Amino acid sequence: MRQKAVAIVGAAETTELGVIKDLSQIGLHADAALNAMKDCGLKPSDIDGVATAGETPIQIAHYLGITPKWVDGTAVGGCSFMIHVRHAAAAIEAGLCKTVLITHGESGKSQIGRPPRPVPPDSLNGQFEQPFGPMGPPSLFPIPVLRYMKKYGVTHEQLAMVSVVQREWAAKNPRATFKDPITVDDVLNSRMIAYPFRILQCCLVTDGGGALILTSAERAKDFPTKPVYVLGTGESVETPMVSQMADFTSSRAFSVAGPTAFQEAGISHKDVDHLMIYDAFAHLPLYGLEDLGFVPRGEAGRFIAERNTAPGGKLPLNTNGGGLSYMHSGMYGMYALQESVRQMRGIAPAQIPGAKISVCHGVGGMFAASGTIVFSNVAP
Amino acid sequence: MLEPGRARPKPTPETEHFWDGTKAGELRLQRCDDCTKNYFPPRPFCPSCGSRHVSIFKASGKAKLHSYVIHHRKVPGFTPPYAIAVVELAEGPRMMTNIVDCPQTPEALVLDMDLEVAFTPMDDAITLPLFRPAKG
Secondary structure, eight states, rough: OOOGGGGEEEEESSSBBOOSOOOOOOHHHHHHHHHHHHHHHOEEEOOOOOSSSSSSSHHHHHHHHHOOOOOEEEOOOOTTTHHHHHHHHHHHHHHHOOOOEEEEEEEETSSSSOOOOOTTTTHHHHHHHHGGGSSHHHEEEEEEETHHHHHHTOHHHHHHHHHHHHHHHHHTTOSSSSHHHHHOHHHSSOEEEEEEGGGGGGGGEEEEEEEEEEEEEEHTTTTSSSSEEEEEEEEOOSSSGGOOSSOOOOOOOHHHHHHHHHHTTOOOGGGGGEEOOOOOOOHHHHHHHHHTSSSSSOHHHHHHHHTTTTTSSSSOOOOHHHOOOOOOOSOOOHHHHHHHHHHHTOOOOOTTTTOEEEEEEEEEEETTTEEEEEEEEEHH | OOTTTTTOOOOOOOTTHHHHHHTOOOEEEETTTOOOOOOOOSSSSOOTOSSSSSEEEEOOOEEEEEEEEESSSSOOTSEEEEEEEEEETTOEEEEEEEEESOSSSTTTTTTOOEEEEEESSSSSOEEEEEEEOOOO
């Protein structure tokens, strides 16, 4: 239960989201970091721990003028930032540092200062996946979907409801990229990308960033912001190759990270007021709901189609609009964390009244990695 | 033969036997001599128990279609739409591949359909293990 003693005191996204032509990738990290420091009244000299992905902690510390005593460069895809929160909480609790800055920035759309990420032809992916024609996540991430649909009898219409419901949340969010309502027919008639998925079932590609600042719960009381406590955390990895995941209907990494976080927090599913599940593609909320134990196996499609996760439903999910409608720079996990923090502070555009516990669940790569964080606005 | 432009695998010491096998018309898998687990992709130890006592064997080439997408975007070496598939080999392991001699449609590509390996040369050195509907 040691991580109960750590809180998020600073949180911010980049000033702009979407298409950002006047900042490179490291500039997006810095913009978000400066916004997060301003949020809680700190300067770079007050930070003694740095965690980041996409850039290295060396680049971020140097660029911002920070001399850290602790760094974490865990880079396992979009859930790296959940894992940074977990590692930072442990480091603060162990006394390795006092105040940790976690940064994300990604010029996903404009591609300014974003190094290319080729797949080496002598890697396992390069030998045993790339020769068969994948081109990035839209061609790889949906590969397990047909197996899931067959096993549980999930329909294309039920899957389409994931996108429809998240657009309803996005409509409440002034910063969301897409806000116009869509129907199941709109989803099923949108341009085919990689059957069974169409463009409205794939995430956006945008520019942006975000940053978090963590310190001990005891110190958190002295900050101007409402502390958001880290109650429990979990992490795991499975495989760099989606073709090699053990079960195409369940993520092993999700099934380790989620329950680890719940157990550490000492909560059960009925305690959860608000949920974020990283939705790079429309099947991820289904896998997340089942692997984290919110619904029995095979029932997530119906659960979403019956509007349980929609505005007014009993389990508000992806209330910023998600990667499908809010924004997605490439490593979306930071934006899911930002929405959990906003909900716990009580300042989200689509605020869940009285929410006390938020679960934030991330994926990295194509079911390659996972991190889960349980937050609360009530001191543990 | 294949359209030119595909990403070309570059064998390593640990995977050379696999690529030598496809060139020779054999689908070579590995088996743990201690725990009997069949596994893929290649490595010189068992991913199930860690034993270094492993053997290479010739697989049957029989498989079932486990899952796939039909990709609609242009990729060098491919004319869309084309399926990127994962097959489950009769011996247990799964591998990514393409399905040939079959329309690239949801109607023709039925999960769990029987497949057989179709060794397809990419160039003089590399032959890819593609799969086609089993002739029964």
